[in-house]
Amino acid sequence: MLLAAAGDFLYEKLVYLIKQKKQYQNLMKVNEYISRSAKFLNIINIYPGVSIHTLKDGITMGFLNLALEHHSAMLTLVSGNHYCSAAALLRPQFEAFIRGVWIYHCKNDESEIKKIYTSKNGFIGVKSCVKEIIKFDPYKSGELSAFTDSVINTMHNLTHGGNLQVAAKTANYSEKQILEMLQLAGVITKNVFLEWAYLLQSNEMKRDVLSAYNSLFLAK
Numbered sequence: 001m002l003l004a005a006a007g008d009f010l011y012e013k014l015v016y017l018i019k020q021k022k023q024y025q026n027l028m029k030v031n032e033y034i035s036r037s038a039k040f041l042n043i044i045n046i047y048p049g050v051s052i053h054t055l056k057d058g059i060t061m062g063f064l065n066l067a068l069e070h071h072s073a074m075l076t077l078v079s080g081n082h083y084c085s086a087a088a089l090l091r092p093q094f095e096a097f098i099r100g101v102w103i104y105h106c107k108n109d110e111s112e113i114k115k116i117y118t119s120k121n122g123f124i125g126v127k128s129c130v131k132e133i134i135k136f137d138p139y140k141s142g143e144l145s146a147f148t149d150s151v152i153n154t155m156h157n158l159t160h161g162g163n164l165q166v167a168a169k170t171a172n173y174s175e176k177q178i179l180e181m182l183q184l185a186g187v188i189t190k191n192v193f194l195e196w197a198y199l200l201q202s203n204e205m206k207r208d209v210l211s212a213y214n215s216l217f218l219a220k
Helices: 002-006 009-014 016-020 030-046 055-079 083-087 090-106 110-118 126-133 143-159 163-171 175-200 203-218
Strands: none
Touching (some): 030 203, 055 083, 055 110, 055 175, 090 126, 143 163, 175 203
C-alpha cells in the first residue's frame, strides 16, 4: 500500500510551481536533462559575482552559491544512479536559497546578522523566513509562499529518510520521477539566478536566465 501510494509522490508533490504556471517541461532522457541542467548552471560563469562589502553580502552570496552547489551535486548523484541521495539534497538546496534571500531582504543590522549567523539556533524556520520575505519585492506575488507550503514537508521527508524516501528506494525511482526531481532543482536554481540578477540590478542577466531556461527546458 505504501509503495503504491508513493509511486507518484514526486509528480504530485514536487512540481507544484510548474503545474501552477502551466509550464509542462518536455520529458526527455535523464542523461539529456542532466546535460541541459549543467549548461544552465554554467550561466553563472558569464556574470560577475556580487561585490562583498558587508557581512550581509557575504552570507547572502554564500547561501546562493551553496544552493547552486547542491544542484550540481544532484546531477553527479543522479549520473551515478544515487537517486535517493540526490532527492535528499532538494531541501538543503531550497533552504540555502531561502536563507540567502531572507538575510538580504529582511535583515539590515550587522550585529543582528552576526548573531544569527554565529548562533546555534540563529536561523528561523523556512516557513517563517518566507512569511517575512514575501513582504518585499520581488516576492510580493505570494507564489513563493504557495510553493513552500506545497513542497516543504515532502522535502523534509526526503532529506531525513522518511517513508517516502524508503518507499522510493524499495520500488526504484522511475525515469519520470527522476526527471521531475531534476525539474524542481532547476526551478530553484532559476530563482537563485533571478535573485542574483536582482542583487546585480542586471536586467540583462534576468533576461538571459529566463531565455536560457525556456529554451533548454520549456521549448516545444
